[in-house]
Amino acid sequence: MQELDERKTRILNAIIRNYLDTGEPVGSRTISKYSDLNLSSATIRNEMSDLEELGYILQPHTSAGRIPSDKGYRFYVDNLMKEKDQEVTEMKEFMIEHTERMEQVLKQMAKVLAANTNYTAMITAPSYQRNKVKFLQLSQVDEEQLLAVIVTEGNLVKNKMISTREALDNETLLKLNILLNTSLNGLSAEQINLGTIARLKEQAGIHSNIVSDVLDALAGAFQEDEDLEVYTSGTTNILKYPELNDSQKASELLNAFEEKKQLVTLVNETLASQEQTGIQVYIGDESPIQNMKDCSVVTATYQLGEGMKGTIGIIGPKRMDYENVVDNLKTLKNQLDTVFQKKRE
Amino acid sequence: MQELDERKTRILNAIIRNYLDTGEPVGSRTISKYSDLNLSSATIRNEMSDLEELGYILQPHTSAGRIPSDKGYRFYVDNLMKEKDQEVTEMKEFMIEHTERMEQVLKQMAKVLAANTNYTAMITAPSYQRNKVKFLQLSQVDEEQLLAVIVTEGNLVKNKMISTREALDNETLLKLNILLNTSLNGLSAEQINLGTIARLKEQAGIHSNIVSDVLDALAGAFQEDEDLEVYTSGTTNILKYPELNDSQKASELLNAFEEKKQLVTLVNETLASQEQTGIQVYIGDESPIQNMKDCSVVTATYQLGEGMKGTIGIIGPKRMDYENVVDNLKTLKNQLDTVFQKKRE
């Protein structure tokens, strides 16, 4: 039933591992010596011929060795790869502890990740789609400007300037603040519906226009999270890998990194299709982004409960040290989970 | 007295313009035909020989045409370049008008600039070193967290979370707010000295530790501006120019763009040495950044009075369309000046 018998599997494994190491097509003789199978190169050749027919490996040209195909990589990732036994490598925890701003943390993490793997790292802030308003305040900043400050459950702070025709007196301001807080506190973006809005406006009376503005601001704040920010690091690492370093491909890739839009689609795709395991590997064409068909992309989703998720990802050549990458992502994912857990308490 | 006579100047001009166009070394015959000097190639050759001796042009190798040296470019920029007659090209003004967040505006501008020029653009927010506190507010967000919101004259909003042992009652909060506002309002970072601080703490009584935290936050906010954010766009454009596209150089450059640190030194350098004209051209080695010795860097400083300055810059190959770049920078500079002028009113 099984497509590959024991021996073919071992040979395929040997081929891929060797190729990951060297980046050169690997020949029968190499496997014959390198592996502990004690088979002659001729035998290996026969097996390789079979493996090629089955689509696991391919030849760049007639008289070259074999390299893994996408199918080969897939088999490797699914079946052959050793998972490192999760020794909880405390990845510079202190850094995370002592930095306050989430943005900084994320940038820092991307950096560490890129440095550890030598590939390109990307990371997004957790998306606060279902985040709730925790605190809300209007302040008169000067004669014509009102400042709306919004704090969410996740302690994210957003602010928005609102221009007014004239200054509000203190009392009105206080009333509005109380009104807004009592009405909106604890609500998520979806929960603020037309009914809530109508009620609010009614209660605000002549200042309903200000309420409008605040709601706009609020919408803006939530919106802003939705087209989320993606932080990248080590983008130039891709230049280190000859298979990506032709000026055409490199340029396309780097562009994708600069124009974050494409990455956002990648992230969304990941969020949508994520299994429980939390680690997803896209090999070549499997990637949702066309430009990355010569790359592999490994992503992880970290979670904060209540549907608040963020994504970490690594982008590198197909010939990627999957074990190392997966390992790195796993520990980072764990760390993020706990870090944000702490923050929310 | 003059090093170059009329004819040499015209020849030099022709060489440089041609080279800017084609990127290929330009030979005597080309100039003989291309220019309106009506001289034979032989004569041009003689002149070129002189120009080379004087250091304005050089030969990549014996039997190639000539290319401009740094000195040649410098002469071109200083004396030969035509300034376009500043027709105020309204560069997508609406965009600026309708976007609220400075950050967005700047990113947008960088994008436009990069697209217009096909080089790499960088831009920094105006540095608020001497910016003044306009409004300040503490709010109790939840039991253990205080939110400090700081608004500066330029309507920049900063916020900082402060952890407290226990919640403050409303009255105390109000008092503290009044105290902080009356004491700090209108002060710039430098003006908040030990005296001010001591007085503040004294008046705060038992809550002096909170005042400390607020001041820290304030310092942080100002500090944050000092290691300023640099926005880049079109970083991959450099790959379009063969002279920069060898993997070594490109990698270094792209790295410099990713690690913004170096750009910051560039910005600071620019701010320091800026003349009244406001446009600065660094050619090759003149650049303060080592990595960019194969590039030219053109920067402009925009100003908001009171020492609040920001920088715009273009980085491209030495063989850069200086006229276009300078023109673009000038109009953008003007726009920024007026935009921010408006905003401050």
Add this chain to the structure above:
DNA sequence: TGTTAGCACTCTTTATGGTTGAGTGCTAAC
């Protein structure tokens, strides 16, 4: 004296062809 035509020379670029070496596929023997 300045300009120009002409020519030998230099040096890059491109093409050509031969050689090498790695690797394969196939056949025949074990």
Add this chain to the structure above:
DNA sequence: GTTAGCACTCAACCATAAAGAGTGCTAACA
């Protein structure tokens, strides 16, 4: 089923040649 051996393929390398662009220099010319 495994292996040794051999013919074959093909990229990579190298040397050599030819082409072409451009120069410097000399000598002639106005």
